[in-house]
């Protein structure tokens with residue numbers, strides 16, 4: 001098969017794979033951002049045991065490779081409890097990957113949120129307090145936007161990393177874009193021994209990270225009206 | 228009747244006694260100046276008055292109403308703390324303006340939030356807003372900032388920021404306005420404009436407690452001076468007396484250190 005014959009076939013496969021990549025990306029954001037907030041609030045609570053539990057979790061998750069976490073979450077239920085929690089198909093693999101990614105990214109977001117909130121000078125709280133504001137008003141009307149501005153750069157870093165990290169789900173055979181690219185090496189749809197589709201997946205990542213970079217730069221600019 | 232009565236306030240941080248049996252009172256429309264070396268407890272005293280710290284012992288009364296009696300349980304301190312705080316205003320050394328709000332928004336935000344608690348807020352929202360903004364404009368104009376209302380704090384000089392902070396504190400009409408070294412964070416050439424507006428407030432008989440290292444200003448503007456040392460009131464009286472003819476050895480030492488520099 002000539003290259004021009006291969007190209008549309010490969011593109012179709014890569015598009016399907018990238019859709020799965022994007023699905024994992026958005027599900028992770030949707031789960032990890034709220035969970036990260038909850039963890040951050042817990043980590044700042046005055047209840048010491050809760051803080052200790054969250055800090056340990058964050059240390060374990062951030063201190064070990066995401067790939068290992070993926071493998072453990074995918075295989076552990078089946079190996080230990082003889083009940084393959086996730087089922088065998090693509091949907092099971094996706095669920096396992098989503099859980100692993102949500103937990104992993106929630107821990108990173110948690111630390112960013114906590115740092116952002118604690119980084120706001122206490123003078124802001126105190127100024128609100130002496131003006132008779134309620135704690136919720138102080139948080140939402142005074143601190144929140146300052147926190148958002150402060151955490152936007154590290155958050156955008158994490159999100160750009162996430163789109164690339166989704167490729168790790170290849171290790172449990174999730175049919176994301178790397179898997180799709182690789183399939184043409186072993187043979188798929190009449191194409192075999194072709195390595196260029198795998199390399200070509202890089203273009204998808206570049207486009208995605210390029211768009212994210214532009215979006216975050218815009219957001220940062222929007223928040224540059226104050227310091 | 229005294230507008231403010233403070234009785235036997237004690238406060239320690241850990242084992243360090245920072246305020247040691249502070250008692251004083253002041254009359255409505257007067258200016259009390261608090262001087263003393265760094266670490267003598269001046270900021271802590273203002274923070275106690277503004278319910279940012281809970282004293283270990285003591286009583287705070289405003290217009291005869293007991294706002295704080297430290298012998299009551301801690302729960303009492305928290306109850307209605309927001310409303311108790313409104314009797315006092317506090318201008319911080321470091322301004323603590325809200326960076327994402329313009330000068331005018333800084334001044335009006337708290338008043339708008341408080342207006343939400345009014346029973347007829349829903350029906351009269353826009354009238355309230357208009358009145359509050361008008362009030363905010365007046366206050367800023369009074370501070371000489373009529374041209375700066377739409378500016379964000381980072382676009383203002385330190386002296387302008389501090390004047391916005393003063394307008395912000397005045398917006399809620401506190402019974403007693405407290406200043407914690409309002410010019411200490413400013414370049415020397417900017418202190419004048421801030422001291423000038425405070426002087427203006429004194430002329431209109433705003434009740435104020437001013438912690439300051441500006442001795443000439445304190446002497447000029449205050450009706451009463453307290454010299455604090457090691458958490459205690461070491462000397463108190465008419466500024467002419469305290470500055471001109473201090474009784475205590477510690478006061479003399481402190482003031483002489485100032486006249487040298």
Ligand SMILES: Nc1ncnc2c1ncn2[C@@H]1O[C@H](COP(=O)(O)OP(=O)(O)O)[C@@H](O)[C@H]1O
Nearest residue numbers: 240243245263264265266267268269270271272
């Ligand atoms: N939150 C705190 N925790 C522990 N020590 C404090 C705290 N705040 C103030 N202090 C101590 O209390 C003393 C008085 O401080 P402060 O009231 O700031 O004095 P001043 O305003 O006169 O310089 C200082 O020795 C200071 O270190």
Ligand SMILES: [Mg+2]
Nearest residue numbers: 269270271408
């Ligand atoms: Mg101080």
